[in-house]
Amino acid sequence: MDLESLYQEIILDHYKHPRGRGLHDPFDAEVHHVNPTCGDELTVRVRVRDGRLEDVSYEGQGCSISQASASVMFEQLSGDTVEHALEVTDSFLELMQGRGNVEPDEDVLGDGVAFAGVAKYPARVKCALLGWMACKDAVSQAVGRGTSEVST
Amino acid sequence: MTALDAPVSGLLDVERVRADFPILARTVRGGRPLVYLDSGATSQKPRQVLDAERDFYERCNAAVHRGAHQLAEEATDAFEAARDSLARFIGGDSREIVFTKNATESLNLVAYAFSNATAKAAHGRSLPPGGDRFVLTPGDEIVVTEMEHHANLVPWQELADKTGAVLRWIGVDEEGRLDLDHPEHGLGVIGSRTRVVALTHQSNVLGTVTPVEVVASAARSVGALTVLDACQSVPHAPVDVMALGVDLLAFSGHKMLGPSGVGVLWGRYDVLEAMPPFLTGGSMIETVHMEGSTFAPPPQRFEAGVPMAAQAVGLAAAVGYLEALRSQDGLLGGMAAVEAHEHVLTAYALERLGSVPGVRVIGPTGAAERGSALSFVVEGIHAHDVGQVLDDRGVEVRVGHHCAWPLHRRFGVPATTRASFYVYNGLDDVDALVEAVERARAFFGVI
Numbered sequence A: 001m002d003l004e005s006l007y008q009e010i011i012l013d014h015y016k017h018p019r020g021r022g023l024h025d026p027f028d029a030e031v032h033h034v035n036p037t038c039g040d041e042l043t044v045r046v047r048v049r050d051g052r053l054e055d056v057s058y059e060g061q062g063c064s065i066s067q068a069s070a071s072v073m074f075e076q077l078s079g080d081t082v083e084h085a086l087e088v089t090d091s092f093l094e095l096m097q098g099r100g101n102v103e104p105d106e107d108v109l110g111d112g113v114a115f116a117g118v119a120k121y122p123a124r125v126k127c128a129l130l131g132w133m134a135c136k137d138a139v140s141q142a143v144g145r146g147t148s149e150v151s152t
Numbered sequence B: 001m002t003a004l005d006a007p008v009s010g011l012l013d014v015e016r017v018r019a020d021f022p023i024l025a026r027t028v029r030g031g032r033p034l035v036y037l038d039s040g041a042t043s044q045k046p047r048q049v050l051d052a053e054r055d056f057y058e059r060c061n062a063a064v065h066r067g068a069h070q071l072a073e074e075a076t077d078a079f080e081a082a083r084d085s086l087a088r089f090i091g092g093d094s095r096e097i098v099f100t101k102n103a104t105e106s107l108n109l110v111a112y113a114f115s116n117a118t119a120k121a122a123h124g125r126s127l128p129p130g131g132d133r134f135v136l137t138p139g140d141e142i143v144v145t146e147m148e149h150h151a152n153l154v155p156w157q158e159l160a161d162k163t164g165a166v167l168r169w170i171g172v173d174e175e176g177r178l179d180l181d182h183p184e185h186g187l188g189v190i191g192s193r194t195r196v197v198a199l200t201h202q203s204n205v206l207g208t209v210t211p212v213e214v215v216a217s218a219a220r221s222v223g224a225l226t227v228l229d230a231c232q233s234v235p236h237a238p239v240d241v242m243a244l245g246v247d248l249l250a251f252s253g254h255k256m257l258g259p260s261g262v263g264v265l266w267g268r269y270d271v272l273e274a275m276p277p278f279l280t281g282g283s284m285i286e287t288v289h290m291e292g293s294t295f296a297p298p299p300q301r302f303e304a305g306v307p308m309a310a311q312a313v314g315l316a317a318a319v320g321y322l323e324a325l326r327s328q329d330g331l332l333g334g335m336a337a338v339e340a341h342e343h344v345l346t347a348y349a350l351e352r353l354g355s356v357p358g359v360r361v362i363g364p365t366g367a368a369e370r371g372s373a374l375s376f377v378v379e380g381i382h383a384h385d386v387g388q389v390l391d392d393r394g395v396e397v398r399v400g401h402h403c404a405w406p407l408h409r410r411f412g413v414p415a416t417t418r419a420s421f422y423v424y425n426g427l428d429d430v431d432a433l434v435e436a437v438e439r440a441r442a443f444f445g446v447i
Ligand SMILES: Cc1ncc(COP(=O)(O)O)c(C=O)c1O
Pocket: B040, B041, B102, B103, B104, B105, B149, B151, B152, B200, B202, B203, B204, B229, B231, B232, B252, B403
């Protein structure tokens, strides 16, 4: 393992040029997740309509891995169906928990495949998961409140 | 500039010291030599400590204070001899040394003495003579500082929640010193309602050495007890509990070359005598009836269950190791030599790191009145990422908030990178640190 395989160009690019950063209104659910070991913080908002993640937005501070991962999460999940978004999230989770033994699927994860190297650094896995787990939490809160039933 | 070739006055013979630490010979991350700069979190252990622990298990292992057979006698003697060593090391009496699992437990033991005394008093139950000192009433005040490790903050917050006491704190100034003159968060927070003042001797983040005598004397003048978190001082400098004027003092063995699983609470004997127990059960009782029990005098009162005898013996060996160290020029010995050694490293590190563009040290930037914990931010790079590049070079530091989240908030940074030095670190380790920080800046393109 070397630094370059951990910090893929794609990751550094998302870190330096985060996609869709900034919180949007209106939203159905907002969550604030922290990584207590290092102080990384992220706020995620979602708006769910007709079973779709109509809007995902985020704001936070932290290391390159946590912030780049949130940016990729935004790209991969915005506009997706709730069902598929949760599948993609699970597949990202599986990759992160795979200790480097899971082959990532670019069709499912998009730029998320760049995080494959992170799985070999257990201390950084939480950073990579921060945005995704926050989004999952926000979605389940939004769906739990029945907003997905509200049609526009 | 790199490490000087000529011997520098005050340094230990690092090569000789390193030879005692088997782990320092290993490599990390693809064959790189290990540069261990995380002793503030936990120190490495010399062979002498590992041998002492093994020797205990191989020769006299038994449950101490339980049983009359020969092994139990020998084990108890070894455990009690360890207590004597620790007492001598910090200038206390053996009866004043309580073995705990770590400093966190030591500090909780004291906080629980307050909450347990308060709960018992509320029901009119009996307390040890003098136990009133530990009974809090709503509105009583607990004073801490803004630079505390969570271990010396959260237990006091909990105590306040349980008793209705009010938590107050002394703030930290820009340089990273206690802001004693601050109008709202200065020494003036210690007042007539203050019952206990808990502070650190040396910040695990800033390195700052606090003016303990000044704070303890303010506490004494209002009849409050002073509890000192000595986790980062006892391992690194001579500490004399009598000179400090505090009532209770906590530290961990694993940060001072000792094994994990053993820590110490020292307390003035009359103070310990007045405290109700924290953990209860075997070994800490005097008599037990179905209706109730009475408790052993300190220190046994606070050592429920079969204690960590082998670890205590290992810790005593660590104390022996530290006491036997000599500076290379032969002028200093023991903890004075350790302190001088770290002082040279700290001054060198402050100078070298301070000259790297974009590096900002959080805490005193001069080596006076500070220890060797050295935290910094590198502009444009999150501490986690700095740490990753350092780790890639074999330089092992701590990143994050180092269990002092409010302190990081005070300085407006989410996380810092911390290097901390000990007896096996040399000037070459500082060079490796600086070189790795420069590499991090190059890697993340912030040159
Ligand atoms: C200043 C300070 N206080 C308390 C602690 C807690 O020590 P332990 O985790 O060994 O109980 C530490 C170390 O982590 C520390 O540095």
